[in-house]
Structure formats: structure tokens, C-alpha cells
Amino acid sequence: MKYNLEVNNLTKEYPDFKLNKLNFKLPAGKIIGLIGKNGSGKTTTIKAILNLINYDGQIKIFNEDNHELTKIEREQIGIVLDDSFFSPILNVHDINNLMRHFYHNWNEKQFYKYVKEFKIPTNRSLKEFSNGMKMKVKVICAISHEPKLLILDEPTNGLDPIFRYEILDMFSKFVSNNTNSILITTHITSDLEHIADEIIFMDEGKIILDTKKEVIDNSYGLVELPKTDLSTINKNAYSKILQYKDTCLLLIMDKTKFMEEYPHLNIRKPSLEELMLLIVKGV
Amino acid sequence: MNTIKGLMLKDLYVFKNYKKNIYFSIIVFAFIIAMASIRINVLVYGSIIFLFFFGMNSISTFSYDENSEIDKYLLSLPITRKEIVFSKYLFTFLNSFLSLIFGFILSLIISLLVTHEINSFFNSLKICFLAFTSVSFLMCADIPCIYKWGVEKGRMQSVLVPILIFFLLSFLSFIILLIFPNLYNLITLDKLLSIAPILCLILNIFFYYLSFHISYKIFSKKSI
Incomplete structure (x- = not known):
């Protein structure tokens, strides 16, 4: 399998936080969603991938160590950073x-096509834009x-639901050629429900769940029941x-297996948010 | 080179934010030069006003960069740390140099229009280049401080470091003159002016080369 991104034993230590031996691979044609609460290490992971910080371990992009990427290879990476962009005085x-x-290979025609499509004002500076509009740019x-x-x-931070839908659709089309890939971090886990092929859930600098989206859809389940009925369930039947x-x-x-043992109970698919909540807060 | 051009263009766009102030300042300075040209050699004073007022403006581009945290974004694009630092120095140099040239030409025109004569053209030009070297010294001392501490946090250091270097150099000169008192008679203003072009060239190359390497070393080790 061809991988566009490989993260091996990525470790980064700060005085109050440690990114601990992260491993994952992003195959061509796939979307990986990196989720986790604030301070879980998502942005640090992105910074390491982009070589903005020193780290231990190895990161390969297009099968090359990310320290040794040529300019041509770096041109094949597209970036959106939440907290960094051009000066707000620019239009x-x-x-x-x-x-x-x-x-x-900057495609001016395509750039203006999107500008028109997403109704972005061309003569106003970024400082006059809403957060959502800035994110579109x-x-x-x-x-x-x-x-x-x-x-x-x-x-998708600050975007209205309609543009979020449009942009997620654009991402799905982007990987449909089976050559392109996307690594996406988000707080809005519902966005990933529709587009991600794999979900990596981080907490306190560690990957605590790395699974294919289809596994979550097909194997994972959520049961809600009154506390009084809990004694009827075997402790080994649930994980959190x-x-x-x-x-x-x-x-x-x-x-x-659960449905076979407890056919009378209603089981439903967990949302990523519920999954995140149960993994972090559940016992 | 295309990347460097892009990075310098980014800094140039910062100036358009206060282009009205720039136009207004040019008119005000032109008026002052015209008034003063009757009494003093405005070729020197006019040029120096422009050099100090506009030539040091490139520091403001660091401030804009810091506020938008643009370095993080730029380094994610196919741009190297060396290109970012190099473009800053090239922009700083060109901005000061063009400010001086613009100030000099404007002063020359005003002087010709008002007094219909030019006094000591070449000596004025030489003094302007010495002033330009002083600005280069200030900028080259400031930029590594900005890379080390940032514009906001390094405000104090940006003032103190050039002063400290200036006093150290003055002290060193004092010691040298104590040891070799004959040098005092050898270095006169006329002699200094006669070697000004070559002296300025050597000092500017030295300041920019040294400062660039210090800044690049700081920036290359910096976690963004």
C-alpha cells in the first residue's frame, strides 16, 4: 500500500505535556480524522509533521523523511492552520x-473560481471578514x-453548516482519485462521521483509539439503560x-455478540462525540 | 528567487496599510526641507530625515508578522527559514537605501527650486552614506533581537543592544586611541569623508552579513 504520510514513534516533550510515541499511517486515497479534547496533542502532531518543532521519532511524507523534503515535494502539501495565516490587512x-x-503550480484560475463560488469579497481586507469567511480563504x-x-x-472552525457541507464534499472529491489524502483535526466530530476513513482519538499526548470508521459503524454500539437495570448486564459485555x-x-x-446475549436491549450506533466522551470519561 | 520576491511583496503590502500617512509625511517633510533650504544644507538633513523616518519602517513588518503568526504558515509552505530571514534583510536594506535616495533626490530638487544652487554635492552624498551606515548598524543590531525575543517582548532589548554595542565599540576605540595616540591626528573628518564610500560599503556588508547569520541561527533553532 502507498502511504502519503507515516508517523513513527513521534515523541515531543514539553515541561507540562508529552506527546508519547505516536504511530499512524495515512494511505493514498484516504482521510484520517484526528480528534481529541483541547490540549490532547493534535496541533503538536501537526506542527511536528510540518517540521515546525523539533521532535523525536520519524515522519515520512511521500516516503521521504520530512526533514529532507524537496521544494517540489513540499509543493504537493496543502495546509490549513487554525491560528496562522497572512496579515489581516491583505485582500x-x-x-x-x-x-x-x-x-x-499555483492555479490562479481555480483560485478565483473558488473565490467566486464561495462568494468571497475580493476588494475587502481579511480583517473585515468573519471567521468563517477567513477560513474559506x-x-x-x-x-x-x-x-x-x-x-x-x-x-471547519467558524463555518456555517452549509459551507461545512460544501467543503466536506470537496474533501471527499479530493481523495476520490485514490492518490490524494487528508489528515484533518477537528473539534466538530460530526464532520468526520461523513468523510473520514479512519479515526484517531488522542488524549493527553497518546493515541487511545485508532480504528477504521467502518469498524465504529459496524462493530461499536451504544446502550442507554436505567441504572437499576445495570446489574442485569455482565461487566465483560461492555468496555466503558x-x-x-x-x-x-x-x-x-x-x-x-451483545445483541445475541441481550436481544431485548436497544443498541444504537455511537456518534464520535459520544465515543470520545465514553473513552475519556467512562470507567 | 521567486519566493524571496513573494516574501518581500508580503512586507511591502504592510506599507499600503498606512499609505495615506506616508503621503502626508512626504508633503510635510518636503515643506520643512523647502523652508530650511534657505539656511542649511538640506541635501544632508533632508536625506537623513527620510532615512530615519521611512528607512527604519521595515521593523513594523515584523510586528505585523508576529500578530498574524505568519511564520508558522509560511514555514508550512515550500519556503525555507533561510529564505524568510534573507528576505527580511533584503527588504530592510532596500527600504533604507531607497528612502535615502528618495530623500536625497527630493532634497536636491527642492534645493534647486528654492535656492537655485547646490552646495557640496559630493560631500553631502558621502555624509548621507555615513548616516545610512548608522541606520544599517541600528537595524542589524535590532533584527537578531526581534528573532530572539519577538517585537513585543524584545522591545527593551532592541533599544539596549545597539546602545550596548555602540558603547563597547566606543570604549574599544578609546582604548585603541590611548595605546596609539597618533591615530587621533590621523583620523580627521576630511579623511573620513574621503574614504566614506568604501568605508560604508565594507561596514554595511559586515553588519548585514554578521547580523543575517546571527538571525538565521536563532530562527533555525526556534520552535514555531
Whole structure:
């Protein structure tokens, strides 16, 4: 299998935080969603991939160590960073002017096509834009030079549901050629429900769940029942439990087996948010 | 080279944010030069006003970069740390140099229009180049401080470091003159002016070369 991104034993230590031996691979044609609460290490992982920080371990992009990527290889990466972009005094024309100096294969025609499509004002500076509008410009910049790998840090932040849908659709089309890939971090886990092929869940600098989306869809289950009924369930039948005042939520890893044992209980597919909650807060 | 051009263009766009102030300042300075040209050699004073007022403006581009955290974004694009630092120095140099040239030409025109004569053209030019070297010294001392501490946090250091270097060099000169008192008679203003072009060239190359390497070393080790 061809991988566009490989992260091996990625470790980064700060005085109050440690990214601990992260391993994952992003195959061509796939989308990996990196989820986790604030401070879980998602952005540090992105920074290491982009070589913005020193780290231990190895990161390969297009089968090359990321320290040794040539400019041509780096041109094949598209970036959206949540907290960093051009100065807010620039307008869309200025940004286009700059980007064509930075990318040989900058596609001006495509850039303006997206600008028109997403109704971005061309004569106003970024400081006059809403957060969502700014994010649109960032996303357009990331995809207007025909990259093969998109690394997106919170790309749906501040976007309205309609544009989120459009942009997620665009991402799905982007990987449909089976050559391109996307690594995406987001707080809005519902975005990943529709597009991600693999979900990596991080907590306190560690990967605590790395699974294919289809496994979550087909094997994982969620059962909600009154606390009084909990004694009727074998403890080995569920992997995590979250207790509320009168009810409790059970995370089931093998829903087929569970349904055979407890056919009278209603089992449903967990959302990524519920999964995240149960893994972090459940016991 | 295309990348360097792009990075310099990014810095140039910062200036468009206060282009009205720039135009207004040019008019005000032109008026002051015209008034002063009756009494003093405005070729020197006019040029120096422009050099100090506009030539040191490139520091403001660091501030804009810091506020938008653009370095993180730029380094994610196919741009190297060396290109970012190099473009800053090239921009700083060109900005100061063009400010001086613009100030000099404007002062020359005003002087010709008002007094219909030019006093000591070449000596004025030489003094301007010495002033330009002083600005280069200030900028080259400031930029590594900005890379080390940032514009906001390094405000104090940006003031103190050039002063400290200046006092150290002055102290060194004082010691040298104590040891070799004859040098005092050898270095006169006329002699200094006669070698000014070559002296300025050597000092500018030295300041920019040294400062660039210090800044690049700091920036290459920096986690963004």
C-alpha cells in the first residue's frame, strides 16, 4: 500500500505535556480524522509533521523523511492552520499575488473560481471578514495548487453548516482519485462521521483509539439503560460505562455478540462525540 | 528567487496599510526641507530625515508578522527559514537605501527650486552614506533581537543592544586611541569623508552579513 504520510514513534516533550510515541499511517486515497479534547496533542502532531518543532521519532511524507523534503515535494502539501495565516490587512488579490510566488503550480484560475463560488469579497481586507469567511480563504489557498496531501487543522472552525457541507464534499472529491489524502483535526466530530476513513482519538499526548470508521459503524454500539437495570448486564459485555443521575451509557465493542446475549436491549450506533466522551470519561 | 520576491511583496503590502500617512509625511517633510533650504544644507538633513523616518519602517513588518503568526504558515509552505530571514534583510536594506535616495533626490530638487544652487554635492552624498551606515548598524543590531525575543517582548532589548554595542565599540576605540595616540591626528573628518564610500560599503556588508547569520541561527533553532 502507498502511504502519503507515516508517523513513527513521534515523541515531543514539553515541561507540562508529552506527546508519547505516536504511530499512524495515512494511505493514498484516504482521510484520517484526528480528534481529541483541547490540549490532547493534535496541533503538536501537526506542527511536528510540518517540521515546525523539533521532535523525536520519524515522519515520512511521500516516503521521504520530512526533514529532507524537496521544494517540489513540499509543493504537493496543502495546509490549513487554525491560528496562522497572512496579515489581516491583505485582500484576496494580494493573497493570490503572494501564493503564485510561493507555488510553481499555483492555479490562479481555480483560485478565483473558488473565490467566486464561495462568494468571497475580493476588494475587502481579511480583517473585515468573519471567521468563517477567513477560513474559506485558507481552505481555498490550500487546494489551489493541486496538492496530493492536505493537512488541515480545524478547517471547519467558524463555518456555517452549509459551507461545512460544501467543503466536506470537496474533501471527499479530493481523495476520490485514490492518490490524494487528508489528515484533518477537528473539534466538530460530526464532520468526520461523513468523510473520514479512519479515526484517531488522542488524549493527553497518546493515541487511545485508532480504528477504521467502518469498524465504529459496524462493530461499536451504544446502550442507554436505567441504572437499576445495570446489574442485569455482565461487566465483560461492555468496555466503558458512563453513569448519569438515573441512567447509564454503555459502550459496546462487539455489538453483534451483545445483541445475541441481550436481544431485548436497544443498541444504537455511537456518534464520535459520544465515543470520545465514553473513552475519556467512562470507567 | 521567486519566493524571496513573494516574501518581500508580503512586507511591502504592510506599507499600503498606512499609505495615506506616508503621503502626508512626504508633503510635510518636503515643506520643512523647502523652508530650511534657505539656511542649511538640506541635501544632508533632508536625506537623513527620510532615512530615519521611512528607512527604519521595515521593523513594523515584523510586528505585523508576529500578530498574524505568519511564520508558522509560511514555514508550512515550500519556503525555507533561510529564505524568510534573507528576505527580511533584503527588504530592510532596500527600504533604507531607497528612502535615502528618495530623500536625497527630493532634497536636491527642492534645493534647486528654492535656492537655485547646490552646495557640496559630493560631500553631502558621502555624509548621507555615513548616516545610512548608522541606520544599517541600528537595524542589524535590532533584527537578531526581534528573532530572539519577538517585537513585543524584545522591545527593551532592541533599544539596549545597539546602545550596548555602540558603547563597547566606543570604549574599544578609546582604548585603541590611548595605546596609539597618533591615530587621533590621523583620523580627521576630511579623511573620513574621503574614504566614506568604501568605508560604508565594507561596514554595511559586515553588519548585514554578521547580523543575517546571527538571525538565521536563532530562527533555525526556534520552535514555531
